[in-house]
Amino acid sequence: MKLRLFQLFIICTMYTGNVIKTHGVPVHQESSGLLVIEAENFATQHLDNARRWIIFSKNTPHHNYPDADRAHYLDASNGRYIEILPDTRSNHHETLIINENFSNNAGAMAVLSYPAYFQTPGKYYVWARAFSTGSEDNGVHIGINGQWPTSSQRLQFCQGKHKWTWSSAQRVSGNHCGTPNTIVIDIPHKGVHNLMVSMREDGFELDKLLLTQDASYQPTGQDKPETFSLRKPLQEKKQLFEISDYTRILYATEAFTIERTGEVPYYRHKAENALAINAVNTHYRNKFAYADYTVEAKEAGMQTLTLVTLAEIDGESTYTVSINGQEIGRFTNPKTLEDYQEIYFHLHQVNLNKGDRIRVASKAVTNGKIPENNGTAFARGRWRALVLSKE
Ligand SMILES: [Ca+2]
Ligand SMILES: [Ca+2]
Ligand SMILES: [Ca+2]
Ligand SMILES: [Ca+2]
Structure with a gap:
């Protein structure tokens, strides 16, 4: 047998239940032909050096950009909305500068992205809730997946000045105000699609977007809340908590x-996923039971071995770990008030070779504390795993 270098650390640790909870940002999702998104909850903004969508709420500090109207968060859904600033053309007396304060080129300026999961493919009517105070702050472009279909450019707001107003009308030559349900996008298949918004007129204020497959749907007021995917918690581990x-x-x-070589056999305690000794049989008490494992080639090398045992209230069992008959670790469970709490015993710098026999042994013992029949109850020498980790 080769000489093994190892150090024994009898310090053991207990699982204390401090688990880091993950949490993510909610994700937009269409269901039953309806998708609702707060405009301020965009994921990204691109091409925004000349004009930029800015989120407004009662907490937004004063700004110094050219702007013809005050903030309108009071009746905004979620108390927040976005406005594209600076606004250097609030009425037709102010100079029109293409690609600066106006862009008829959908997707060219201040592009917002709203990735959303669609369960239902097909045709959607796009409604937006906007606040217009003039004639030059009431148009915006809608796109999908980097495309700007002719059917969703130039969403226009003519009615309902000086208040939050819903529209799904497309501005067309001959009818600048458009008619409802003429802003339309097609969702080609089930999956994640990127709903997009880009600037047409600066000073435009957007509160909310609503996509519906229902041609008779007319949003009112703040209308429905945002539609999110319902996120179930991920499965957390139930065992080996401290093994990281x-x-x-x-x-x-x-x-x-x-191993049946000893007088005492283990049995498999399925509920606790552990080997255990049936201490009801008085012959099985205070004697070692054994279990063996043969090291495979890919496990060879310097390893840390962690023996995971289960503490028991009725006794503090002793455990040993041996390799090819040489004991390299002997541990005793700590006292516990909670049955089956995991205990971790570490053996550092254990050099494993292919074919080595690792043996774990344990004893059923009593601490005399828990009365049972005419005596006291026995701990069953339970252990759950031997964990290998690289140094
Ligand atoms: Ca403003
Ligand atoms: Ca403007
Ligand atoms: Ca404005
Ligand atoms: Ca809003």
């Missing part, structure tokens, strides 16, 4: 062979 880095988990009940 490993190369291989050798589960006691799966990887190890129960």
